[in-house]
Amino acid sequence: MAINLTPVDRAKYAAARRAVDLVEDGMKLGLGTGSTAAWMVRALAQKVRDEGLRLTCVPTSARTADLARELGLRVVPFEDAGWLDMTIDGTDEFDGNLALIKGGGGAHLMEKIVATASDRMVVITDASKEVKALGAFPLPVEVVPFGWQASRMLIEELLAAMDVMGTQASLRMNGSRPYITDEGNHILDLSLGRIGNPRQLSLALNQVPGVVENGLFIDICDAVVIGFPDGMVELRDITSGTVEHERILFEDTENIFSDV
Structure with a gap:
């Protein structure tokens, strides 16, 4: 299956896989909206099935909620979840300070509310979204x-x-x-x-x-996971000032993305 993914989709999948590695049992998670976030939701559902995690998920759009429920994740309304441990979402642009432009999928209001009500916001993306100055994306x-x-x-x-x-x-x-x-x-x-x-x-x-x-998401994003088509990922954590590199294997994509 992985060999049939486009280079951009391979990069998004790699970033999504690395981001869900940050998820721990018992967490309350915000689930972002958009094409990259959809990869994350699928990878998260696979992790829950494999490891038996107990998670509480708050989606940032109706389409994310539908996908999460379809894949067996526990979805609750935001008001029932309270403060969240982490939100994982995509972005349309990001700069060196991890300032973002979001909303290409039309969900930036809920995304901003959920992200700011979380201890951490982790953004998953491919390298093409990094810019020196925000604004090329509307x-x-x-x-x-x-x-x-x-x-x-x-x-x-x-x-x-x-x-x-x-x-x-x-x-x-x-x-x-x-x-x-x-x-x-x-x-x-x-x-x-x-x-x-x-x-x-x-x-x-x-x-x-x-x-x-x-x-505009200013001082909200704590870390960005950048995926590359060859499976390499870069995790930049602005709070700790660290940069990590890792390679993600693609051998299990057929099970996770059989519906793509």
């Missing part, structure tokens, strides 16, 4: 449907005074209709090119009327 901003046009206008005015290269805000669409988040909101994608001061921008965006949350 920055998602979740807004309430009422008056979203006014929110967009205010955001574009705000961006003109920020250290960014672009100021265009586009309504995310799902076919011919606006994309709707799990919370019933819209998403504006900001084409910025480069973000000179992510912290300042994040604070300013959340002051705009109608904005619920933005996709």
Whole structure:
């Protein structure tokens, strides 16, 4: 099976496998959303089956919840779990300080809530997501449907005074209709090119009327696991200042990803 995976999928799988090695029996986990997080959920379910772990999982989207339940993981509502030990999630971009842009999958509001209610956030990714400066990936901003046009206008005015290269805000669409988040909101994608001061921008965006949350994750991620197509992984832990390297074997991918 592994030989049929694309190089990017092999890298994502390697990162997911290394991240679930950090999971211990009895943990309460936040499960991220997106294509990379889906690899992690599958690898986590396999680990639970192999080792008999007792875990409590809080998903960050309806689709993650559906996948986790389908694979036999114990899923509970966030309010029933309380404080979490760790959240494992993907990212759309990350920089050298482990600041992130998330929300390409439309779940950054729940992802940010869950991640900040965890002792640790571990991000799994491939090397292509690392950037010197955030902003090449469009920055998602979740807004309430009422008056979203006014929110967009205010955001574009705000961006003109920020250290960014672009100021265009586009309504995310799902076919011919606006994309709707799990919370019933819209998403504006900001084409910025480069973000000179992510912290300042994040604070300013959340002051705009109608904005619920933005996709900048600042001082939230504690470690990143970077996967490579040959099975090598790099674990950077910003809290301890350590960097570890390891190789993941692919021989068991047929069992884990037989439905992919």
